[in-house]
Amino acid sequence: AQSVTQLDSQVPVFEEAPVELRCNYSSSVSVYLFWYVQYPNQGLQLLLKYLSGSTLVKGINGFEAEFNKSQTSFHLRKPSVHISDTAEYFCAASSGGSYIPTFGRGTSLIVHP
């Protein structure tokens, strides 16, 4: 079964600084990877997904992630964060040709002014 590890439970950062949220998955022949954001008292919103093709994936709100097969990682990055990026971020993975996702435990991004 697929497993997903988000290495940081909390990441504090100052506004306009760059940020990287780390995600590692267990190896699989074919894997699909996702990053979601959850704002307080709301559902999830898809930031970006990797299904195949280019290893650099660009998403909404200025976020991007890079699929690294050799390191089984899919880290999320943003060059300059805003206060409004404060939220919980979830990495998810699915394999075997169908969408049965396994989620990481989440990383709380806290952006300070």
Place this chain on the structure above:
Amino acid sequence: KAGVTQTPRYLIKTRGQQVTLSCSPISGHRSVSWYQQTPGQGLQFLFEYFSETQRNKGNFPGRFSGRQFSNSRSEMNVSTLELGDSALYLCASSLGGRSDGLDTQYFGPGTRLTVL
């Protein structure tokens, strides 16, 4: 276009009871997925319905069931509630055109279930 709506938003039940949650997808979406979010277990996938048929299923006991109607609205039922079923239940809809279920999903705000 209206987003995914879930009713009710909050629910309190007692152990042993059963509960039904409802999800109305975005107009035109044919796939509905359900998720459970708890502090202890995190986010877990329950099941996905497409055209009134369960297409994918997570690893939950048979007490958790669902169905989808011809208008794509979906209901989720939990029977014989346990304290551990207290959670935020999220519903998501997608167009459903991909047979692997990998269309972009749009989430509702969730139903907060408390079991006493």
